[in-house]
Amino acid sequence: MEKIQNWDIKELAEKFGTPLYVYSKQKIVDNYYRLHKAFEQHFSKFQIHFSVKSNSNIHILRIFRDLGCGADCSSPFELLLALEAGIKEEKIVYTGNYESSEDFELLSKYNVKINFDDITSYSRFCQFKQPKFVSFRVNPGIGKGGFEGITTGGADAKFGVPYELIYQAYSKAKSNGANEFGVHIMTGSNILEPIYFAEVTEKLFRIVGRVFNELEIKPNYVDIGGGFGIPYTDDERDLDVENTAKLISEIYYEFCQKYDLGNPELKIEPGRYLIANAGYLISKITGIKNGYKKFVGIDAGMNSLLRPSLYGAVHRIKVYGKNDNTHLVQICGQICENSDILAKNVPFPKVQEGDLCIILDVGAYGFSMASNYNGRPLPAEVLVDDASARLIRKRQNFEDFVRSMKFL
Ligand SMILES: Cc1ncc(COP(=O)(O)O)c(C=O)c1O
Secondary structure (H helix, E strand, O other): OOEEOOEEHHHHHHHHOOOEEEEEHHHHHHHHHHHHHHHHOOOOOEEEEEEHHHOOOHHHHHHHHHHOOEEEEOOHHHHHHHHHOOOOHHHEEEOOOOOOHHHHHHHOOOOOEEEEOOHHHHHHHHOOOOOOEEEEEEEOOOOOOOOHHHEOOOOOOOOOEEHHHHHHHHHHHHHOOOOEEEEEEOOEOOEOOHHHHHHHHHHHHHHHHHHHHHHOOOOOEEEOOOOEOOOOOOOOOOOOHHHHHHHHHHHHHHHHHHOOOOOOEEEEOOOHHHHHHHEEEEEEEEEEEEOOOEEEEEOOOOOOOOHHHHHOOOOOEEEOOEOOOOEEEEEEOOOOOOOOEEEEEEEEOOOOOOOEEEEEOOOOOOHHHOOOHHHOOOOEEEEEOOOOEEEEEOOOOHHHHHHOOOOO
C-alpha cells in the first residue's frame, strides 16, 4: 500500500512523523452520501447524526456539519465540541448514561434532544429543568454486537430503560407536563446484516407502539442509533445499506400505521460506518525480535489504537512497498502490557526496522480511544483531500503532557 487518496504515505510519514492518523475526506463524504441516499428515498423525514464518540476531531465534525449531518453526543464535552464545530443545537441529540447532576446542569442550558437512559436519569435532569420534550432509550432485553463490549442491549447491557418500564417512563414524563416525545434504541455495534436493523426496529415498535397509543403520544422521532458495520477483514462483505433502509422502512410504515403514530422522523446515529474506513494509522517498525515467536514492534500500540487489546478486534496491517506475506508474525506496540499486541500470527512480508506499517479502518474508535499510557504522547492527525494534506491535531509534546498537572 503506497497512497492515501493521492498522497504518498512515506512522504506523509516524513513530513508529519509517526504514529500518524490520516483521514481521507473523500471517503468520509462518499460514506455519508451512500448512507443518506439509501435512507432518503424511503423516509420523508430523516436525519443522520454523526456519533461524535467515534471520532471527535473538530475538523472532522466540520466536514459533517457542511454535509448537513447532525451530531450524536454522549458527554458534556462532546456536546460543547459539536457546538464549537458549528453544528446547530437542533441538529444535536444526546444519548449518554449515568450522568451526574453536574452533567445534567450543563445539558439543561442547551436546547438539544436528550434520549434519557433511565427514569432516574430523567428525574435527575428535572432538578434543573422540566423538559417539554422527552425521549427514552429502550433496552428491549436483547442485543447483538461484534464483541461483548459493543453489545449494548440485553440483560447484561448497562444501557436503556428495561422495556417493562417504558409505560411508566413516558406516563411520568407526560404527567410532568412533557408534550413532545421521541424514542431511542441501540442494541449493538458493527452489525453487517440488514435484517438485524429491521428486527430491532420491529422490536422497538412492538414495545412502544401500544404504550404511545394508550398515552396518546405521536412521537416526533424514532431514533434507531448506530451500529452500521464495516468489513474489517477480507472475508467480510460491506453492509448493504440500500437493503437495510428498505427493510427498516417496511417495518416503520407498517407499525406507524398500526399504532397510529403519524409520520415521525427517522434518526440514525452512525459512527463507524461514516468514518472507520476513512482512517489509517501510519506507524514505523521500531524493533524486530526473534523470541519464542517473531515479534514486529511498531511505534503504535494500545495507547494509540485500543480496539485490539480491548475487544480482540482485528485490523488489517499493510507494509509500505511490500506485500509478499510469507512470514507469520506478532505485531506489537511499545506498552508494558502483554495485551499490547495489535495482530497475532498474521502473515507479513520480510520487514526491517524503519519500514512503515499502515493499519486500516481506524477512523472510528481509533484516536478517540487513545491515551497517554506509559507516558506515550498522543499521535498527530492529518486530513487529506486531493488538494491538501492538513495537520488537524498536532502531536502531543512533553509540555502538552504535563500542562494539566502544572497548576500548583
Ligand atoms: C447511543 C449510541 N449511538 C451511536 C453509537 C455509534 O455506534 P456505531 O459507531 O456502531 O455506529 C453508539 C456507539 O456506541 C452509541 O452508544
